[in-house]
Amino acid sequence: MADLLEIDGLRTVFRSPSGDVPAVDGVSLSVARGRTLGIVGESGCGKSMLSLSVMRLVPSPGRVAAGRVVFDGQDLLALPGRAMRAVRGKRIGMIFQEPMTSLNPVFTVGDQITEAMRAHDPSASKAALRARAVAALDRVRIPGPARRFDDYPHQMSGGMRQRVMIAMALSCDPDLLIADEPTTALDVTVQAQILDLLRDLQAQSGMAIILITHDLGVVAEMADEVAVMYAGRVVERASGTAIFDDPQHPYTLGLLGSIPRIEETRSRLLAIEGSVPAPFALPEGCRFHPRCVFSAPACTRVDPPLRGLGADHQAACIRAPVEDLAA
Amino acid sequence: MTGALMEVAGLAKHYPVRRGLLSRITGQVRAVDGLSFELFRGETLALVGESGCGKSTTARLVLRLIEPTAGTVRFEGADITGLRGDAMRKLRRRMQIVFQDPFASLNPRMTVAEILEEPLIVHSIGNGAARRARVAELLGLVGLAPYHAGRYPHEFSGGQRQRIGIARALAVEPALVVCDEPVSALDVSIQAQVVNLLKDLQARLGLSYLFIAHDLAVVKHVADRVAVMYLGRIVEIGPKDDVFANPRHPYTRVLLSAIPRPDPHRKLARSAAGSETPGGDVPSPANVPPGCRFHTRCPFVIDRCRAEDPALHDIEPGHLSACHRAEELPAAAAMETVQAAAPAAARRLALYAERRATQQAAG
Numbered sequence: 001m002a003d004l005l006e007i008d009g010l011r012t013v014f015r016s017p018s019g020d021v022p023a024v025d026g027v028s029l030s031v032a033r034g035r036t037l038g039i040v041g042e043s044g045c046g047k048s049m050l051s052l053s054v055m056r057l058v059p060s061p062g063r064v065a066a067g068r069v070v071f072d073g074q075d076l077l078a079l080p081g082r083a084m085r086a087v088r089g090k091r092i093g094m095i096f097q098e099p100m101t102s103l104n105p106v107f108t109v110g111d112q113i114t115e116a117m118r119a120h121d122p123s124a125s126k127a128a129l130r131a132r133a134v135a136a137l138d139r140v141r142i143p144g145p146a147r148r149f150d151d152y153p154h155q156m157s158g159g160m161r162q163r164v165m166i167a168m169a170l171s172c173d174p175d176l177l178i179a180d181e182p183t184t185a186l187d188v189t190v191q192a193q194i195l196d197l198l199r200d201l202q203a204q205s206g207m208a209i210i211l212i213t214h215d216l217g218v219v220a221e222m223a224d225e226v227a228v229m230y231a232g233r234v235v236e237r238a239s240g241t242a243i244f245d246d247p248q249h250p251y252t253l254g255l256l257g258s259i260p261r262i263e264e265t266r267s268r269l270l271a272i273e274g275s276v277p278a279p280f281a282l283p284e285g286c287r288f289h290p291r292c293v294f295s296a297p298a299c300t301r302v303d304p305p306l307r308g309l310g311a312d313h314q315a316a317c318i319r320a321p322v323e324d325l326a327a
Numbered sequence: 328m329t330g331a332l333m334e335v336a337g338l339a340k341h342y343p344v345r346r347g348l349l350s351r352i353t354g355q356v357r358a359v360d361g362l363s364f365e366l367f368r369g370e371t372l373a374l375v376g377e378s379g380c381g382k383s384t385t386a387r388l389v390l391r392l393i394e395p396t397a398g399t400v401r402f403e404g405a406d407i408t409g410l411r412g413d414a415m416r417k418l419r420r421r422m423q424i425v426f427q428d429p430f431a432s433l434n435p436r437m438t439v440a441e442i443l444e445e446p447l448i449v450h451s452i453g454n455g456a457a458r459r460a461r462v463a464e465l466l467g468l469v470g471l472a473p474y475h476a477g478r479y480p481h482e483f484s485g486g487q488r489q490r491i492g493i494a495r496a497l498a499v500e501p502a503l504v505v506c507d508e509p510v511s512a513l514d515v516s517i518q519a520q521v522v523n524l525l526k527d528l529q530a531r532l533g534l535s536y537l538f539i540a541h542d543l544a545v546v547k548h549v550a551d552r553v554a555v556m557y558l559g560r561i562v563e564i565g566p567k568d569d570v571f572a573n574p575r576h577p578y579t580r581v582l583l584s585a586i587p588r589p590d591p592h593r594k595l596a597r598s599a600a601g602s603e604t605p606g607g608d609v610p611s612p613a614n615v616p617p618g619c620r621f622h623t624r625c626p627f628v629i630d631r632c633r634a635e636d637p638a639l640h641d642i643e644p645g646h647l648s649a650c651h652r653a654e655e656l657p658a659a660a661a662m663e664t665v666q667a668a669a670p671a672a673a674r675r676l677a678l679y680a681e682r683r684a685t686q687q688a689a690g
Contacts, residue, residue, distance in 0.1 A: 042514035043485075157608045158378070187377035187541060190608070192585035214515060217544075217587030241591045245669035253679045256672065258519035259589055260548035268526070269548065270680055271519035275484045293682035322675050 002073070003030040004208045005054070005176055010067035012046075012053045014279070021280045023049040023062065025232035031225070033175065034202065036209040038223030038240065040216060040255070044276045046232040047212045051178045054210075055094060056084055072175065090120045093169030095162070097181035102165055103153040109164045110149035113137070117171050136167040140197060159190035163197070170201065177202075180212045195221055216259055220244060225312075228252050231277055231287040234306065238313040248315035250292045250322065286317070294319045331401075332503060332535045333366040333389065338398035339559075340384050344613055356613045358384040360559035362398070363639075366503070371529065371536040373546040373567075375582070376556035379609055382539045385556075386505045389537065390422055391415065403502070420450050423496035427508035429488035433480040439466070439491055440476035446498045465494040469524060486517035490524065497528065505537045510545060522549055543586055547571055552645075555579045558612055558620040561639060565646030575648035575656060577625045619651065627652055 007029045013020035024046045031037040041047045052058050054069050056076060069076040071092065076084060096102045104112060113133040118124065124132075130149065137145035140163040153161055162182065169177060179198070183191035195218065202209055211222055219226055223240040228249065236249040247253050257270025274291045277283060283290050289299040298318060306314040309321065319325060339361055344354040359381040366372050374382045387393045389400050391407060399408045407418055423446075426432035433442055443462045447453060453461060463473050469490040480488055489509060496504050506525065510518040526549060528534060540546050546553055547567060554564040555578060563576040574580045607624050610616055616623050622632040631651050639647045642654070650656070668676065 042516060159608055187609075188543070188585040189377060189581055191587070195587070215587060216515070216589040220589050220591045220593070221587045244589060244591050244672060246671045247675060250679070253675055254516060256589065257676055257679055258516045260519075260522070260544040261589065268523050269519035270676065270683060271523055272516040273520070275486060275517065276514075293679055293686060322678055 003032045004072060005210075006030040006068075006070040007050075007054065008068045008070065010050065010053055010069065011065045012049050012058055012062055013065045015061040015063075016280065018280070020065065022232050022282075023279055024053055026067075027229075027232075027234050029227055029234065029237075031176070031208045031210055033208050034206045035224045036202065036211055036222050036240075038219040038226045039210065039212045039229060040214065040219055040226060041229035042214055042255075042276055044231075044278070045229040046279075047229050048180055050229070051094070051180055051210065051212055054178065055088055055092065057088075086120070089116055089174075090172040091174055092176045092178065093172070093174035094178045095165045095169045095180065095182050097184050103161055105153055108150050108152055109137075109156070110134075110151075113164070113168050113171055116168055120172050133167075133171065136171045137164070139170070139201070140164075140167045141193075142167070157190075158186055159193060162186060162190075162194055166194070166197065166201075170205075170207075173205065174207060176208045176210065178210045178212070181214070182211070183218065184213070184215070191218075198222070216244075216255060228255070231282060232279060233287065233316065235288065235317070236315040237306065242310070242313050246310070246313065248309050248313070248320040248322075249288075249317045250294050250319070251288050252315075253322070254291070294322050294325065330368065331365040332368045332403060333537075334401040335365070335389060336363050336399050336401075338362040338385070338388055338400065339396045340381075340388055340393065341396045354613055356611075357559050357615055358612055359388060359395075360612075360615070362556075362559070362561060364554055364561060364564060366535055366537055368502070368535055369529070369533050370551040371538050371549055373538040373540055373550035373553045374556055375540055375543060375546050375553060377541060377582075377609055379558075379612060380556040381559040381612070382556050383507055384559075386424065386507050386537065386539050390424060390505055391418075416450075420499045421501050422503040422505065423499065423501040424505045424507060425489070425492050425496050425509045428512050429485050429492055430512075432492055433488055435480055438477055438479055439471075442480075442491060443476075443495055443498055446495060450499055452499065461498065465498055468497065468528065469494045484517070485513050486520055489513060489517075489521050493521075493524065493528070497532070500532075501534070503535045503537065505539070507539045508541070509538075511540065511542060518545070525549065543571075543582055555582065558610065558615055560620060560649065561647075562621065562650070563646075563648045564639070565642075569643065569646045573646075573658070575642045575646065575653040576621075576650045577627050577652075577656065578621050580656075581624075619649075621650075627656060 007027060010024055010027045011022060012024040013022050027050055039047045053064050058064060064077055076087065110133055113136060114129040117129050117132060134145045134149055137148055142148050142160060142163050183194050186194065213219060226238055226240055226243040227234045228236040228251065230251050236252050247256055254272035258272060260269060272291050277287065285300040285302055286304050289295040296319060302318060304316045304318045306316045308314050338359060340359040342356040342358060343352040344356060346353040362385060374385060376382050388395050399406055410418060440462050443465050444458050447458045447461060462476055466473055466475055471490055510521050513521060522545065529536060538549055550567045552565060553567045553570045554561045557578050563570060563579045570579060574583060610623060618634050619632040619637050622628045637649045637651045639649045642648050
């Protein structure tokens with residue numbers, strides 16, 4: 001079966017006085033129906049810009065400079081604006097990180113949910129829209145959905161608002177949900193509820209999910225496939241289990257070493273020194289080499305492409321697998 | 328550890344809720360509601376809990392940044408609850424804070440040197456030359472370079488700004504540093520750098536940390552003891568290994584089981600066993616449930632919990648729980664299938680650690 005979404009060689013750049021600065025630089029990814037693709041990386045790695053590029057919502061002065069985004073057989077980048085608006089929100093839903101700021105404080109949540117529905121179904125009656133919105137709120141397990149329909153966002157807790165955002169994104173039964181850090185601002189028990197909810201909704205509807213996060217724990221809980229991004233590139237792609245059991249790229253290793261694990265006691269965390277380079281100051285060769293403990297002279301010259309390291313497992317590192325290196 | 332640096336007894340902060348034309352008091356928000364704990368010299372006590380549990384209010388209360396409604400705070404043996412004026416100012420040298428948001432807690436119009444010098448000026452420490460030397464020393468202490476002194480906060484990354492915040496707290500040589508979610512705004516790789524730095528500084532300078540956090544995995548890493556807060560109260564407190572291995576309050580268990588682990592096998596095991604995620608939100612501190620505060624969300628609730636407020640009591644030496652059923656809760660080991668890293672991953676992480684150690688030793 002063909003994948004629902006195929007991103008091929010996507011490059012998103014921002015215009016600057018000194019030339020185009022790449023935020024996403026040659027990313028190819030795909031996700032099938034009913035599957036969850038986790039995109040992991042730290043701030044500034046381009047993961048949010050990637051999702052905005054898919055939705056064609058890249059803010060000016062940025063633009064998609066190259067590549068294709070094939071969704072269900074259509075290249076979204078080639079669609080006229082009107083056709084794209086019919087895809088956005090209806091066939092691809094999106095939820096954002098900040099449930100506090102993504103809702104309009106002066107409209108009730110019911111107004112905001114029905115607004116999206118009305119945009120895609122202008123002939124529906126007010127009563128029908130209300131019934132559908134209440135059903136959507138019920139589906140995301142908001143207690144007393146008929147009463148909550150008339151609430152304003154400030155009357156709800158953070159977890160509740162994120163449920164409203166999910167209800168809104170799912171109100172038109174999208175085939176693909178892009179969730180950009182959906183639980184980052186939430187408490188752990190609420191996060192667990194929201195992740196449970198997303199899993200259940202996916203099992204019911206068979207939608208595909210692209211889950212963007214910096215939290216490897218969330219990835220382990222949710223993702224079937226994982227792409228690790230660094231400085232605008234995908235540096236490793238693997239299944240949700242292989243990325244943890246068989247990590248290949250030194251950046252992935254660094255991320256895994258950085259997270260404090262509850263089940264073990266290490267005196268020190270394996271931090272990655274330094275920080276992510278800015279897109280206008282990318283190093284020559286491999287973009288990770290200045291921070292990499294395994295870097296060799298060749299790494300400063302060769303920009304490594306993704307290459308296969310086992311079934312459905314690719315990494316962009318000339319030094320992988322690192323255990324084969326001479327000490 | 329040589330005795331208590333700080334003793335907190337019955338600490339409370341209630342905010343009145345005013346309504347109507349005459350601003351009549353119609354209720355109380357009980358942000359912190361009867362808190363008692365000790366902080367020992369050289370230790371890290373972590374206060375953990377979800378938003379609204381009162382952990383940040385507690386941080387501000389112990390620093391006397393806000394005034395308590397009731398209770399006392401003793402610091403280095405003396406009651407500081409009523410201190411005023413000069414005595415209070417002297418005390419402030421001994422206790423400092425590192426804030427959560429490194430973007431909001433540094434003045435954008437001041438250079439790093441000015442930011443670090445300010446607490447020294449406020450407390451009349453040293454002359455100009457001595458202060459400049461101290462600034463250079465502080466920068467070195469937190470892993471920044473002397474040339475950073477002339478720069479402004481916007482020229483730094485989040486992790487570097489947090490280092491500046493830490494240097495500012497250390498400028499006046501405090502005994503206690505309150506760390507209010509110091510790493511939760513940072514990326515994981517940077518979090519690890521800052522956590523390592525805080526641990527190194529503690530070892531070098533003998534600091535005590537009151538470490539406020541919601542991330543139990545970070546807490547597991549930095550703390551000696553852990554206090555779990557829920558709706559303004561401590562519901563469980565004890566040495567970290569006891570609390571994590573043998574949680575004796577249902578809320579602690581809920582928190583532990585809710586953390587997403589970087590272990591994809593656990594997901595499979597858990598989906599087979601069914602999840603322990605509690606429903607519902609934390610109740611509002613303006614409307615605290617009667618009896619045990621956690622009874623509305625507790626999977627182990629019995630009638631007694633709805634009527635009677637449980638007191639913190641000893642489970643084992645130094646490990647206290649405020650649950651009527653603390654002793655009879657089933658062992659928590661079953662839900663923690665400890666999964667060692669897969670051989671390939673473990674081997675490569677070990678290589679990574681080895682390389683890093685060599686490179687650090689080489690400078």
